[in-house]
Amino acid sequence: MGARFAFTGGREGWVRVLLTAVGVGLGVALLLLTTALPDALAERSARDDARADHTYGQKQKPRVDDTLVIADVNTEYHGKDVRGRVMEPEGTRAPLPPGLKEFPEPGGMVVSPALGKLLASDGGRLLRERLPYRIVGTIGENGLVGSQELAYYAGARGLAAHISPPEVARIDSFGGPRPASEPWDPVLLLLVLVVFVALLMPVGVFIAAAVRFGGERRDRRLAALRLVGSDSGMTRRIAAGEALAGALLGLLLGTGFFLIGRQLAARAEIFGVSVFSSDLNPAPALALLVAVAVPAAAVLVTLLALRGVVIEPLGVVRTAKPARRRLWWRLLPPLAGLAMLYPMIGKGNDRGNFNQYLVVGGVLFLLVGITALLPWVVETVVARLNAGGPSWQLAVRRLQLSSGTAARMVNGVAVAVAGAIALQMLFSGVEGDYTESTRHDLTRAQVQVSLPSGTPVDSAARQMRATKGVRQVMAFSGASLGDRRKDPGLSTEVTVGDCAALREVATLPSCHEGDVFAVRGAEYDTDTPKLATPGRTLYFDPSYSGSTKGAEFAWSVPRTLKRARTREDPTGAERGGFLITRGALPAKAAPAFDGRLFIAVDRSVPDAREYVWNTAARIAPYSTPTTWVASEQSGRFTSIRTGLFVGATCVLALIGVSLLVSQLEQLRERKKLLSSLVAFGTRRRTLSLSVLWQTAIPIALGLLLASAVGLTLGAVLLKMVGATVSVDWASLLAMTGSGAAVVLVVTALSLPPLLRLMRPDGLRTE
Template sequence: MNVRQWCRDLGMGVRFAFTGGREGWVRMVLTAVGVGLGVALLLLTTALPNVLTVRHQREEARQDFTYSTKVPPRADNTVLVGESDTKWHSRDIRGRRLQPEGRRAPLPPGLDRFPAKGDMVVSPALKELLSSDGAKLLRQRLPYRITGTIGEPGLIGSQELAYYAGADDLVTEPGSTRVARLSAFGEAHPTTERADPVLILMMLVVFVVLLMPVAVFIAAAVRFGGERRDRRLAALRLVGSDSRMTRRIAAGEALAGALLGLVVGTGFFLLGRQAAGSVEVLGESFFPSYLDPSPALVALVAVAVPAAAVLVTLLAMRGVVVEPLGVVRTAKQARRRLWWRLLLPLAGLGMLYPMIGQGRSNGDFNQYLVIGGVMLLLVGVTALLPWVVEAVVARLGSGAVSWQLAIRRLQLTSGSAARMVNGIAVAVAGAIALQMLFAGVESQYTKETGRDPNRVQMEVDLSDGARLDVAAREFQHTKGVRASVAISSGGLGDKRRDPDHTAGITVGDCAALRELAHLPSCRDGDVFVVPDAHDEAAVKAFTPGRHGFIEPTYTEGDRGREIPWTIPAGLRHVTARKDALQTNVNGLLVTPSVLPARAAPTLYQQVYVRLDPAVPDAEEYVRTTAARVDPLANAWHWTSTEQSGKYASLRTGLLIGAICVLSLIGASLLVSQLEQLRERRKLLSSLVAFGTRRRTLGLSVLWQTAVPIALGLLLASAVGLALGTVLLKMAATPVAVDWASVVSMTGAGAAVVITVTLLSLPPLFRLMRPEGLRTE
């Protein structure tokens, strides 16, 4: 068979698709919508690498950390940047105070000029938030006049909350953590941290799991209206076409639907791309310009989708005999064979088996084996499900009339029922495996902070030069605060420069020191020492009468900041509390009057706050007070554990992707359901004309959906548990089944199908009319 004949037959099928009258156009539209939904998600996926790249580039371009212990000299091209981040009801607000030191001071990305003192430039999302009715406390916290908005190059997302405020009181010193002097924005010291093999494994599995349901739905969408199409093709046999030519013409019709689906999918993608700039999902937002797919990947989608449509149709037509006098499809089919269907998941397990036990200490996982193994396991679901549905429904039958109607229909068209469920089954199987993997390795990316949120709910770290005593009084009178504890801390060396022994020094009143150690008695003027079990020599080096230096300097540091201090008499040994407000309490604990006055500004200053849970927005009142007493203060909430940022970002990406895929599944299922109802319009009208109750027919449609879905979810759970177990063994993590996640994922899949079924009932009832028997 030459290429010209193939092209001629495919072209004839394309013409039939567009000139097949009303029925042909309806089928074309349904196919195009089904394929288009899948194509839109594929295009979105091809844009993800660019999204991640652009976000990372913009984050780097506005980077204002110097990573240096030395402060560069003031010059005409330098600017002081003070970090003033805050939060508003769990939403992060990126804040910076700017103080240019010369005419050539660098501007951060997104700004065309520096804001004056008392002014600020804000992101569009923050401007909208500040103008809302419920943001009174936030307006008090940011008492600046808005004079402009930050441009897109200065933001990483359309809904990011950020501002730049003008200042004239910033000062930077060696060791400052809140103010930096810059001659240019951008990361000067990019990190070269080695990628975590387990995180890469999880990322690969996430992409495969999210894309497989899309591919399954596209393959199912190109077969919409298959029964009517096959009956039309029978007419071609009467005019002389052979079986092979008929299959190629059928493939041409599917090709037409796929090509139209590409156009529709591109339209869906462009609409979604434009809408992406106004939505925020799980705290993440994007600009439409981020969603710029790679041309190579777009070309791959443009070629792969029509090719898949042709291939799927040719394979499907192998099981259908189109004769001049009809279609031999409804005759009793040969039972599906099981052996070759088992080969797919077994081959997938075989590809993953060599990496079992590899973990993160034995190099990177083989990407091709991971992708191939996971794909074969998930494809195995689509291969096994038709056999499972056929085997089970063949043994069902007796029951109510609606049950018998449903089971008989499933016995005749078990393949169609399985195709509708395949996408849900694949999605659920992959989701269960991923949830097991994420739950299994979560402890490896979560560490204890040593903090007890039951004792203190918030900590406020003040900047250099802030008045700790003033801040302590302000927090005592803040609404929603039960109590506050003010503590400052620093270092003590036995020499002015490059000391041989060092010890911590913590300053606070007696009430504050009792939050750190068990004190027998205390009054202002007392000094205590908590022995350091890891450095006994340091304890001996700091005894009453010995000279030390507060804030000693080191080789790379600037001299002149050391403060001499003689350790007073009456030093008493105490033990640290197990639930101390600070971790690793050791060294000297001193009351304020003992310390030289000029030492106070050199110490790190914190205020620990206990909140009243009965006061709404107590945390926001604390943040507002912190901003008032020190615009550069960092107020943050205590948690007992903290999670790796990369792990948390990957999990957030998975949830966003899962929402998109479930939305696609729901939309595609609804289109598929409507197509099946359209094909059975005459049958439904006939049953109603003979007196069948609509309630019976409605229940039969529900049973036709419920039985395959139940079987599909059971199979998906089994495959998902198997895949999850293998992935955990590959990550060298103990295998444990997160049954709550299994139930929730299965329930989510069932909820999507139930919702789609309920939405299809109104069209079903409209089709149950005797008028449906009319034909042209």
């Protein structure tokens, strides 16, 4: 009978069950996406491992029939990474990279679909100048980590002459055994657990709210059945059947939404992460769990909501003012959550692991406490609201009659905001432990270009200074210096540059072309004072055990040697050793030196960094420039934060769509009332404002409650990891503002349907 009410109750029943199914389906789609993400990320990682070509720590391979010379020429474009490789096969059995059918000819390149699209667009003009190759093919799916990855493989000749591992190396295979990963520390595991609970809780709340769509009319219908003779058990079974029908239809719709989203996922990139459609395959066990848990939850929520209908059917029929909600039992879930988290305060990396079950249970109970407390808060506050304009009074009276419905609509937003506030506090509190300063002085330079041996530094510096958007170029050459030709006992570094460049790394008494300086005061530099003896013979680029350089060159310390004090260079390091102006460097010693350019960019010039990278590609095609940053974060910490942003974006989208469905359901329930008010002369503007107030008042109360619970949870989590409790008020306002903005957008989108409902035909009764 319940299923028949859902599907054969005429237009009214169909609309009600369809709204329920859409709400449940959106939640199911996100749950299926969540179950598919671990496998998708694993597939990304597996493809990345399969194409690995790094040779760190490996000995140089001899040239044979199955070797390949490959150069790492990664680049950046408008803040996005572009993976680049230049290759030259040295035999017929050279390893072919995954995703390629054959090696590109010299001058040709095989690109990823996303890179091909970018190069063909107007926005890829500057990148095309950096990649002087013609496109001859497309990289297959098994050669890319994601659908939106920018990557290419290019062919070249003469790469063997540039071998300098790891940037340019000779390999005989791609991939290989994965290095053993370090164990996760307790704080990062805590972050992962809290992220999953905080992101999935709003989904569960929305599914529970969707099951209650059309709740007022259903309660009246069930109360009527109760009055005509059905007992409490029969009433519960009828309600369970109706809820089960809507939930099962929601499962079907959710599966459809997921399959549609799965196809669209290949076109999207969120915070630099993209996947292929084939990657999003939910684990069978988890998918089965969703298929069982959602209908079971729908029935359970419905049975819990039937207490008033079963006990007092006449109260439902008369729409009398419901009994006041009790507070005491609503405080139990958050108190239980705090009790579960309290024993772990002070633990962390130094004092052991966190109990995963207590963490999940404690966070879960605290967030569930919001859904229990919010109806009481809304009821208590709106009972005291009275005076105001007509739109305010219409909204307040409606909330006084059905505060539970209003609270259900914003429960998910409140839970999501509370979880976001707690996570933001936790991330901010432990960020310093996983962030390391690079010491780079970004006020003096922002880009570094390393030049291979033999590249004329002066010529490279002139080309870079002539580049659009370059403000200053500091050019240096560097080599080592020892007291013996082989296996030196004392050694130090040598820096070559013009006087302006040398003043960036040391405090010089005076400087003219031809001067040589011995630098003192550098930390850990104990050999320079012993070597800085005028007339002493030293050797550039000495050979060490196992080395076969053979480029050692004798040099005598000049009698006119000057003294200088060290200072931090643009990299933040203190240089010691010798500083030599270019006029004092013997020409025969030039091959022993590697060049380096530190470049200051004029940030007022659009695309200044892109021009710098283009010039660097011409000067040193097999060397990758480095864009400096003030700090670097742990890869795992960054991955967790990226996962949080991706998940939060999906949950925020679910919040918006579910709220819109809920709002439309509320308007449909009140169609006759709205039409009656319009017929009696109420202005449409007044009714529209009343709808806005009906949404704004509960959401304001929900955000206040969410802020309180989120701050409490965040403080407890920070105490658990031993961090100082602090609140980033700007982030707090951003979180609450995001929740409020979603509600305002949903309200604006619901205005056109509202205006259509304010028609006289809404008074028609069948």
